[in-house]
Amino acid sequence: MTPTPNFADHRRRVLEALQPDEAVLVFGSAHAVRNADTEYRYRAHSDVYWLSGWTMPDCAVFLRPGDEPFTLFVQRRDPELETWTGRRPGPEGAVARFGADTAHPISALPEKLADLLQGVSRLHYAIGEHPEHDAIVLGAIKASARKSRESAADVPETFHSPSVLLHELRLRKTEDEIAATEEAARLTAEGFAAVMSMAAPGVPEYRLEAAFEHKIRDGGGSGLAFNTIVAGGDNATILHYVENDDLLRDGELVLVDAGGEYSLYTADVSRTFPVNGRFSQAQALIYQAVLDAQEAAIAACRPGATHREVHLTAVTHLTRSMIALGLLEGDLDTLIAGQTYKRYYMHGTGHWLGLDVHDVGATSRGGRSRVLEPGMILTVEPGLYVPASDTTAPAALRGIGVRIEDDVLITADGRRVLTAAIPKEIAHLEAACAAPLSGTAR
Numbered sequence: 001m002t003p004t005p006n007f008a009d010h011r012r013r014v015l016e017a018l019q020p021d022e023a024v025l026v027f028g029s030a031h032a033v034r035n036a037d038t039e040y041r042y043r044a045h046s047d048v049y050w051l052s053g054w055t056m057p058d059c060a061v062f063l064r065p066g067d068e069p070f071t072l073f074v075q076r077r078d079p080e081l082e083t084w085t086g087r088r089p090g091p092e093g094a095v096a097r098f099g100a101d102t103a104h105p106i107s108a109l110p111e112k113l114a115d116l117l118q119g120v121s122r123l124h125y126a127i128g129e130h131p132e133h134d135a136i137v138l139g140a141i142k143a144s145a146r147k148s149r150e151s152a153a154d155v156p157e158t159f160h161s162p163s164v165l166l167h168e169l170r171l172r173k174t175e176d177e178i179a180a181t182e183e184a185a186r187l188t189a190e191g192f193a194a195v196m197s198m199a200a201p202g203v204p205e206y207r208l209e210a211a212f213e214h215k216i217r218d219g220g221g222s223g224l225a226f227n228t229i230v231a232g233g234d235n236a237t238i239l240h241y242v243e244n245d246d247l248l249r250d251g252e253l254v255l256v257d258a259g260g261e262y263s264l265y266t267a268d269v270s271r272t273f274p275v276n277g278r279f280s281q282a283q284a285l286i287y288q289a290v291l292d293a294q295e296a297a298i299a300a301c302r303p304g305a306t307h308r309e310v311h312l313t314a315v316t317h318l319t320r321s322m323i324a325l326g327l328l329e330g331d332l333d334t335l336i337a338g339q340t341y342k343r344y345y346m347h348g349t350g351h352w353l354g355l356d357v358h359d360v361g362a363t364s365r366g367g368r369s370r371v372l373e374p375g376m377i378l379t380v381e382p383g384l385y386v387p388a389s390d391t392t393a394p395a396a397l398r399g400i401g402v403r404i405e406d407d408v409l410i411t412a413d414g415r416r417v418l419t420a421a422i423p424k425e426i427a428h429l430e431a432a433c434a435a436p437l438s439g440t441a442r
């Protein structure tokens with residue numbers, strides 16, 4: 001059975017956290033224009049989707065504790081327009097298929113909102129993000145205040161950012177969300193198996209990109225978590241290289257950072273492997289240093305540890321290796337305190353993962369690093385990047401960039417690596433690179 005997010009349960013968690021005078025209002029996005037009358041494919045607004053499962057543009061979700069807590073505003077049905085742009089469930093479908101207690105056309109929002117806000121004194125709404133949404137909300141509050149002169153009902157006096165309630169709940173994944181993420185990870189593993197067996201001298205980077213993306217959509221994934229990075233040779237020392245138009249060369253490594261999306265839940269994985277299937281001695285030294293740092297950082301992921309402790313574990317291992325490899329000179333603690341390691345490791349060790357690939361939820365609160373709890377999913381992705389132009393580095397190490405990234409679920413007794421099926425030990429990677437290509441059109 002394919003995993004389906006349990007949107008009703010997500011709403012239940014929100015409603016349980018709300019006081020009777022609180023409400024949540026989230027707007028979907030508009031369709032983004034690509035050029036002329038062509039639009040980008042719409043990707044659901046993550047908060048709207050998490051609350052409702054609604055994946056179409058021009059919509060809004062309103063939640064408030066009570067007998068009929070869930071109101072959806074959606075595009076109205078329009079048979080003529082639907083011939084051009086696709087089927088719309090309309091307000092009827094929002095009730096019948098999405099579990100809304102009430103649904104209205106989005107055009108009715110300004111008027112209906114004034115009534116819905118009667119008795120609400122605190123509104124969870126992202127004020128300041130979209131001026132056109134703010135104008136509707138402020139207009140509705142004004143109209144609601146006018147009505148309240150007769151009804152004596154409260155109207156919103158304070159706004160709370162979605163980060164206060166919604167994103168704290170999204171940060172802690174439930175079983176349905178973990179199952180969807182596991183499916184994204186499974187598809188991503190298939191994608192990586194394809195790119196590993198396809199890599200060879202003379203193959204263009206974009207062919208690996210295409211092979212990865214084929215596996216995701218062919219397997220029923222909803223899309224990609226982000227633009228696929230396929231970086232051969234020293235392209236790997238450019239962190240967000242997405243051109244993918246170079247040729248893979250004999251004797252070089254290729255870094256692939258890619259992720260599939262399933263029911264809009266993402267995976268995010270990096271692997272670095274030899275184009276010709278065999279690590280050189282210098283490549284293996286750097287690779288093993290990153291792998292050791294990654295495994296130590298993963299082992300540091302457990303309930304009660306902080307996000308920062310995971311990062312410092314990776315930094316300590318990597319800096320020690322930088323000294324051993326002759327990249328840095330000096331005392332370990334001094335090099336860490338002075339952040340000298342940033343010459344070769346300049347990014348953080350991970351981010352939250354969920355509906356957004358860089359998922360919501362602060363990594364620090366009140367100036368303190370976030371303590372990890374069961375249900376949180378984070379990436380662990382140390383790297384080491386030696387620019388080709390770095391004349392201070394040993395010549396054999398120049399132009400080598402390595403990143404290894406897995407997706408880690410915090411569990412009650414530690415952690416589970418959701419992407420553990422993707423090879424990363426040197427011997428396993430070399431075997432995967434030698435494996436014959438299966439089931440991928442090329």
Ligand code: CA
Binds near residue numbers: 257258268269405
């Ligand atoms: Ca990544």
